[in-house]
Amino acid sequence: MESNSEERFHDNEDVIDDFYDMWLKNHPSALSSFEEIKSVAHEKQMVVFLDYDGTLSPIVNNPDQAFMSTEMRSAVREIGEHFPTAIISGRSRDKVFQFVRLNNIYYAGSHGMDISTPSVSLNYGNNEHQTRTIDEKGNDMVNFCPVRDFLPRIQRIKDKLEKIAKDIKGASVEDNKFCLSVHFRCVNEENVGKLKEMVESTMEFYNDFRISEGKKVLEIRPVIDWDKGRALQYLLDTLGFEDSSNVLPIYIGDDKTDEDAFKMIKSIGRGFPVAVSTTPKETEALYSLRDPTEVMSFLILLAKWKMGCTFS
Numbered sequence: 001m002e003s004n005s006e007e008r009f010h011d012n013e014d015v016i017d018d019f020y021d022m023w024l025k026n027h028p029s030a031l032s033s034f035e036e037i038k039s040v041a042h043e044k045q046m047v048v049f050l051d052y053d054g055t056l057s058p059i060v061n062n063p064d065q066a067f068m069s070t071e072m073r074s075a076v077r078e079i080g081e082h083f084p085t086a087i088i089s090g091r092s093r094d095k096v097f098q099f100v101r102l103n104n105i106y107y108a109g110s111h112g113m114d115i116s117t118p119s120v121s122l123n124y125g126n127n128e129h130q131t132r133t134i135d136e137k138g139n140d141m142v143n144f145c146p147v148r149d150f151l152p153r154i155q156r157i158k159d160k161l162e163k164i165a166k167d168i169k170g171a172s173v174e175d176n177k178f179c180l181s182v183h184f185r186c187v188n189e190e191n192v193g194k195l196k197e198m199v200e201s202t203m204e205f206y207n208d209f210r211i212s213e214g215k216k217v218l219e220i221r222p223v224i225d226w227d228k229g230r231a232l233q234y235l236l237d238t239l240g241f242e243d244s245s246n247v248l249p250i251y252i253g254d255d256k257t258d259e260d261a262f263k264m265i266k267s268i269g270r271g272f273p274v275a276v277s278t279t280p281k282e283t284e285a286l287y288s289l290r291d292p293t294e295v296m297s298f299l300i301l302l303a304k305w306k307m308g309c310t311f312s
């Protein structure tokens with residue numbers, strides 16, 4: 001006997017839940033594994049790394065409106081009070097700072113290709129990609145950027161991609177300074193293939209750039225041996241947390257480029273890679289959280305636990 005459409009809908013939801021439950025067996029929730037995380041992290045130095053879009057802010061249609069909630073900002077502020085904390089985003093560093101507006105954490109933009117750290121913390125030295133700058137508050141900072149030379153060409157590519165996007169309703173190009181995003185979340189399904197083809201054929205003339213696909217976005221960035229994983233390692237080194245068995249990095253992220261950071265934590269052999277996802281997916285992460293709401297609950301728990309350790 002055929003079931004009606006409402007029953008089929010619920011059956012389908014049940015199947016999705018079953019798959020998610022199976023996936024959770026290999027990537028347990030960081031919330032329900034909190035006791036385990038605490039016992040590993042006890043008396044160790046945790047260093048917290050966070051992605052921005054889809055992790056601290058929900059995914060929305062308009063990239064300029066991907067605001068984080070006031071509650072999330074307070075949770076991240078608390079985390080920054082208790083742990084060295086950095087956000088590593090695909091956005092430009094300036095833009096992610098405008099969204100987050102916290103001064104007690106570090107920022108890496110353009111998928112980790114543009115990193116700013118205070119010069120006092122500098123433990124890296126003699127790096128050709130570092131420049132000293134004074135920020136708007138008069139602090140002595142060091143910017144690390146291995147792709148500065150690509151900047152003029154990124155601007156030329158941007159002009160070309162903007163011409164393409166203008167002809168496809170809903171498409172837009174976002175300038176992330178050392179990389180570009182071509183958004184197609186608002187493009188009609190039947191035009192997405194055409195957009196991708198046009199972007200790919202434009203990029204054929206720039207073989208030192210690569211295209212990768214994120215969440216309804218094509219991300220265009222210079223081909224260099226650098227990614228969010230390398231940025232995580234750079235920040236650990238620069239902030240003085242290199243090579244110590246006492247240091248435990250935790251990285252929370254939702255997208256493909258975050259996988260490089262998960263891999264880096266795995267290769268270090270210590271720490272907690274956490275994937276944010278409402279659906280089962282292939283990931284190098286060991287733990288999971290469903291969405292930014294669960295990320296916030298986890299950050300609040302982590303800060304409370306640390307406060308308890310400090311005062312007990």
Ligand SMILES: O=P(O)(O)OC[C@H]1O[C@H](O[C@H]2O[C@H](CO)[C@@H](O)[C@H](O)[C@H]2O)[C@H](O)[C@@H](O)[C@@H]1O
Pocket residue numbers: 051052053054058059060061062063066088089090091174176181183185214215216217219255257
């Ligand atoms: O590394 P991230 O901070 O996660 O940045 C990755 C991309 O995130 C943004 O795009 C995504 O979020 C948008 C706002 O919710 C959404 O409209 C878009 O469809 C998503 O792909 C950002 O706008 C991109 O530039 C980043 O590359």
